Amino acid sequence: MLRVYGHEEILKVFRNIINQNKISNAYLFVGEEGLGKRFLAEYFAMMVNCKGTDKPCFKCSSCVKMLKKSHPDVFIIEPEGDSIKVETVRYINAEINIKPYESFKKVFIIDRADKMTPAAQNAFLKTLEEPPLYGLFILISPQIEALLPTVVSRCNVVRFKRERKEVIKEYLIGEKGVSEEEAEVLAHLADGNFGEADKLVDENYKKLRSNVLSEIEKIFEKKGFEVLNEYSFFEENKEQIEEVLKIFLSYLRDVLVFKTTKNLKFIKNVDYIDSIEKLESKLTFKRLNNIINRIEQFNSQLKSNVNYQLAVENLLLDILGGQ
Amino acid sequence: MYQSLYRKYRPKSFSEVVGQDHIVRTLRNQIKMGRIGHAYLFTGTRGTGKTSVAKIFAKAVNCLNPKDGEPCNSCEVCQAINTGTTMDVLEIDAASNNSVNDVRELRESVIYSPSLTKYKVYIIDEVHMLSTGAFNALLKTLEEPPRHVIFILATTEPEKLPDTILSRCQRFDFKKIPTKQIAQNLERICRDSGIQIEENGIKAIALYGNGSMRDAISLLEQCASYKEGLITYEDVCEILGVANEEMLFSLLDHIYEKDAVASLQQLDKILSYGIDLGNFLRSFTYMLRDMVIYKTGGDELIEILYGDQETIKAKSQKYSIGFLTNALEKFTALQREIRYAVSPVTLLELTILRLIRPEISYDMGSLIARIEELEEKINKGYVATKEESPKTHEKDELEKKVNAAKEAKEEREEIDLGRVWLEVKGILKKERMMLYTFLEKGVPHLKDGKIVVEYSEEDALLVEQLGRPENKDFIEAVVEKVVKKRIPIEFALKKSEEDLLIKQVKEFFGDGIDIEII
Numbered sequence: 001m002l003r004v005y006g007h008e009e010i011l012k013v014f015r016n017i018i019n020q021n022k023i024s025n026a027y028l029f030v031g032e033e034g035l036g037k038r039f040l041a042e043y044f045a046m047m048v049n050c051k052g053t054d055k056p057c058f059k060c061s062s063c064v065k066m067l068k069k070s071h072p073d074v075f076i077i078e079p080e081g082d083s084i085k086v087e088t089v090r091y092i093n094a095e096i097n098i099k100p101y102e103s104f105k106k107v108f109i110i111d112r113a114d115k116m117t118p119a120a121q122n123a124f125l126k127t128l129e130e131p132p133l134y135g136l137f138i139l140i141s142p143q144i145e146a147l148l149p150t151v152v153s154r155c156n157v158v159r160f161k162r163e164r165k166e167v168i169k170e171y172l173i174g175e176k177g178v179s180e181e182e183a184e185v186l187a188h189l190a191d192g193n194f195g196e197a198d199k200l201v202d203e204n205y206k207k208l209r210s211n212v213l214s215e216i217e218k219i220f221e222k223k224g225f226e227v228l229n230e231y232s233f234f235e236e237n238k239e240q241i242e243e244v245l246k247i248f249l250s251y252l253r254d255v256l257v258f259k260t261t262k263n264l265k266f267i268k269n270v271d272y273i274d275s276i277e278k279l280e281s282k283l284t285f286k287r288l289n290n291i292i293n294r295i296e297q298f299n300s301q302l303k304s305n306v307n308y309q310l311a312v313e314n315l316l317l318d319i320l321g322g323q
Numbered sequence: 324m325y326q327s328l329y330r331k332y333r334p335k336s337f338s339e340v341v342g343q344d345h346i347v348r349t350l351r352n353q354i355k356m357g358r359i360g361h362a363y364l365f366t367g368t369r370g371t372g373k374t375s376v377a378k379i380f381a382k383a384v385n386c387l388n389p390k391d392g393e394p395c396n397s398c399e400v401c402q403a404i405n406t407g408t409t410m411d412v413l414e415i416d417a418a419s420n421n422s423v424n425d426v427r428e429l430r431e432s433v434i435y436s437p438s439l440t441k442y443k444v445y446i447i448d449e450v451h452m453l454s455t456g457a458f459n460a461l462l463k464t465l466e467e468p469p470r471h472v473i474f475i476l477a478t479t480e481p482e483k484l485p486d487t488i489l490s491r492c493q494r495f496d497f498k499k500i501p502t503k504q505i506a507q508n509l510e511r512i513c514r515d516s517g518i519q520i521e522e523n524g525i526k527a528i529a530l531y532g533n534g535s536m537r538d539a540i541s542l543l544e545q546c547a548s549y550k551e552g553l554i555t556y557e558d559v560c561e562i563l564g565v566a567n568e569e570m571l572f573s574l575l576d577h578i579y580e581k582d583a584v585a586s587l588q589q590l591d592k593i594l595s596y597g598i599d600l601g602n603f604l605r606s607f608t609y610m611l612r613d614m615v616i617y618k619t620g621g622d623e624l625i626e627i628l629y630g631d632q633e634t635i636k637a638k639s640q641k642y643s644i645g646f647l648t649n650a651l652e653k654f655t656a657l658q659r660e661i662r663y664a665v666s667p668v669t670l671l672e673l674t675i676l677r678l679i680r681p682e683i684s685y686d687m688g689s690l691i692a693r694i695e696e697l698e699e700k701i702n703k704g705y706v707a708t709k710e711e712s713p714k715t716h717e718k719d720e721l722e723k724k725v726n727a728a729k730e731a732k733e734e735r736e737e738i739d740l741g742r743v744w745l746e747v748k749g750i751l752k753k754e755r756m757m758l759y760t761f762l763e764k765g766v767p768h769l770k771d772g773k774i775v776v777e778y779s780e781e782d783a784l785l786v787e788q789l790g791r792p793e794n795k796d797f798i799e800a801v802v803e804k805v806v807k808k809r810i811p812i813e814f815a816l817k818k819s820e821e822d823l824l825i826k827q828v829k830e831f832f833g834d835g836i837d838i839e840i841i
Contacts, residue, residue: 089419093419119452122452126414155541156544245665249665252669257587260583261584289677295665296664
C-alpha cells in the first residue's frame with residue numbers, strides 16, 4: 001500500500017482538502033470497477049489521520065495501524081451477502097456518536113454503497129448530513145445513479161477516471177512483474193483500468209479470452225442449425241457469462257468501428273487485428289448492429305431469469321440468421 | 324472544526340430562505356397572527372429547504388422577541404435551539420426509528436410540557452419511511468395533540484404517506500429552486516468564504532444543482548477543494564464530469580457531417596477526460612432539446628432554454644430539425660438502455676454510427692436488408708446464371724426487379740424521404756395550416772422519381788383538393804426548397820384490396836379478359 005499509480009488529480013485534491021483543513025463530512029467515490037477507489041479511500045483515511053508532516057508518512061502510529069488494517073477509528077463496511085442492510089446502518093448511526101479513540105477523524109468507508117437497500121439509504125440520510133464534526137464518511141459506488149438522489153446530494157463526489165496507458169504499463173511492471181514488451185500490449189488492452197490489467201495478467205482470464213475469441217470465429221463459420229452445437233461452450237462458461245459477453249462485445253465493437261472508419265487506430269483488441277479484418281468483410285452493418293443489440297438483449301434476459309439454454313440457442317440462431 | 328459549506332450556510336432565518344417565498348410568507352403570517360397549526364407536512368425534492376424551514380419555524384414560534392414573524396437568533400431560546408441543547412425541539416429520523424414502538428414512545432413523551440420554550444416541536448424527517456403500523460399509531464396524536472405540541476413532518480416522497488396522515492396536516496409543497504436564484508446564493512457564499520470562481524462556472528454549477536440548493540453547494544465545495552485561486556469554467560466542467568459545450572457541439576458537427584472517424588475520435592477525447600457517461604448523455608440531450616425547442620418556437624420560447632440562449636440561437640441554424648429530433652430520440656432511448664448494459668460505451672458508439680449511417684438503423688428494418696441482399700446477389704453475378712433460363716419473360720421480369728431495386732437504392736441514397744417529409748410538413752405547418760392537415764393523413768412513397776402520396780378512399784376529397792394546381796405547385800415548391808431539386812408530386816387513392824386482387828389476376832392471365840366479382 002505504498003505507491004499510488006496515476007490519479008494525480010485526485011491526490012492533489014486530497015492534499016488541498018487536508019492542507020486547508022476543509023475536510024467535509026461525506027465523500028462519494030464514483031467510477032467503474034477496477035480503478036482503485038477502495039485503495040484510495042483507505043489511502044485518504046490514512047492521510048486524514050496521519051500525525052506526520054508529509055502525509056501519509058507510513059511511519060506514525062496511525063499510519064502503521066492503517067497498514068496493518070487494525071485502525072480502531074477506521075471502519076470498513078461491506079455488503080453482507082448481496083446487500084448492506086438497515087441493521088448495519090443503524091450500527092453506524094450509533095457508533096458515530098462515540099468519539100474516536102485516538103485519531104482526528106472517525107472514518108467509515110462504505111464499499112459498494114450502491115448495495116445499500118433503499119431502507120438502509122433512507123436510515124443513513126440524517127447521519128450522513130450532520131454527523132458529529134469528527135465524523136467522516138467515504139462511500140464507494142460504481143455508478144452514481146445506483147444511489148438515492150437524496151444520498152448523493154449530501155456527499156462531495158470524487159470521480160475516478162481511466163488512467164493513461166503509461167501509468168498502467170508502469171503498474172504492471174512495478175507490481176505484477178510483467179516484462180516491458182508484454183506490459184505494452186496489456187496496457188493497451190486494459191484500456192486504462194487497473195482491474196482489467198489485473199485480469200489480463202491472470203492465467204485463467206487469458207485462457208478464457210482466447211477461448212471466447214476463437215469461439216466467435218467458429219460461430220461465424222457455421223451454417224444453419226449446426227450452430228446449436230456451440231451451446232456446449234456457453235454451458236461450460238455459464239458461471240462467467242458476463243465476462244464472456246464483455247469480450248464478445250469488445251471484439252464485435254472493433255469489427256464495427258473498423259468497418260466504418262477503416263482505421264486501425266480505434267481497435268482495442270490489437271492482438272486480433274487479422275481476424276477482425278477478416279470478419280469485417282463478411283458482415284454487413286445492419287447485421288453487426290443487430291448482433292450487438294441482440295447480445296445486450298440476451299444479457300438483460302439472463303438477469304430476468306430466463307431458461308439459460310433456450311436463451312443461448314435463440315441468440316446463436318439470431319447471430320447466424322442476422323435478422 | 325471545518326463544517327461542510329451546506330451545513331455552514333444553512334439558512335438561520337426566514338429571510339435567508341431562497342426560492343420558497345410562498346411558503347415563507349404564509350408561515351410568517353401565521354406566526355404574526357398567532358394562528359399556528361399543530362401539524363405541518365413539508366414536501367419537495369432534496370435540497371429545497373424542508374428541514375431548514377422546519378428548524379426556523381421551530382425557532383420562530385418559540386422566540387422570546389420575534390420581529391415580524393422572524394426569530395431573533397440572539398435570545399436564550401433561539402440560541403438553545405441553534406446549538407441543539409434544548410430538549411423541546413426534537414429532530415427525529417423516521418427512517419431509522421420507523422417501528423410502531425418508536426411511535427409509542429413518542430406518544431408517551433408528547434404529554435410532558437416543554438421545559439424552556441412555549442411549544443414543543445417534533446420535526447419528523449424522512450417520514451415516508453415509517454411502517455404502516457407506525458403511521459396508524461400516530462394518527463390520533465397527530466389529529467389532537469396537547470396544546471403545547473407542534474408536529475412538522477418532512478419528506479421527499481409524499482405519495483408514500485397514507486391519506487389519513489395527509490388529511491391531518493397543513494401541507495406545504497417546496498418547489499425546485501430556479502437556477503437563477505441558486506446562482507445568486509452561490510455568489511453570496513463565494514463572496515463570504517473567499518472562493519474565486521468564474522461567472523460561467525457558477526452558472527454551470529447552478530444548472531447541475533437541478534433545483535436543489537444542497538446539491539449546488541456540495542458541487543461548489545468540491546470545486547473549492549479542487550484548487551486554490553480562481554476556478555475557471557473548464558475546471559468546473561472537469562470536476563462535474565461533464566463535457567463542456569464546445570466539445571459537445573464539435574461532436575454533433577462531426578455526426579452531422581457524417582464523418583465517422585472524427586466523431587469517434589471526438590468521443591474518445593470526451594471519454595478520456597473521465598466524463599461520466601450518464602452525465603454526458605444528460606448534457607447532450609439537454610443541448611439537443613434546446614435546439615429543437617428553439618427551432619420550433621423561435622424567440623417566443625427562448626425563456627425556457629437550459630443553455631446559453633445566444634449559443635443555441637447561433638448553433639441551431641446549422642442543423643435541420645429532422646436531424647435534431649432523430650438524434651434526440653436516439654440518445655434519450657440510449658439513456659434508458661445503458662443502465663444495465665454490459666458495455667455502455669459500445670452502445671453509445673453504435674448509436675453515433677447509426678446516426679452517421681442511417682442504413683444500419685433498426686427502424687428502416689427488413690426492407691433495407693432485402694435490398695442489400697439483392698445487391699449482393701447482383702454483385703456476385705447471381706443474375707448471370709439465371710440468364711440461361713429458357714423463359715425470356717421471366718428473365719425480363721427479374722431484370723426489371725433488379726433495376727427497380729437499384730433505382731430504389733439510388734433514390735434512398737439521394738433523399739431520405741421520411742426526413743424530407745417531416746421538414747416539408749414543418750414548413751407547411753407554419754405557412755399553410757390547411758395543407759398541413761391534409762398531408763398529415765397521407766402516406767408518402769417514392770415511385771419512378773416521383774413522390775406519390777396515398778390516401779385511403781374516404782379521403783377522396785383531400786386528394787381532389789390537393790390535386791389543384793395552386794396547391795400542388797405550392798407543395799412542390801416547398802419540397803424543392805428542402806431537397807434543392809424539383810420532384811413532381813402526385814396524390815392518389817390507395818387501391819382497395821379488391822382492386823389489387825383484380826390487378827394481380829390480370830397480370831397473371833393477361834389483359835384481355837373481363838373479370839367480375841361475385
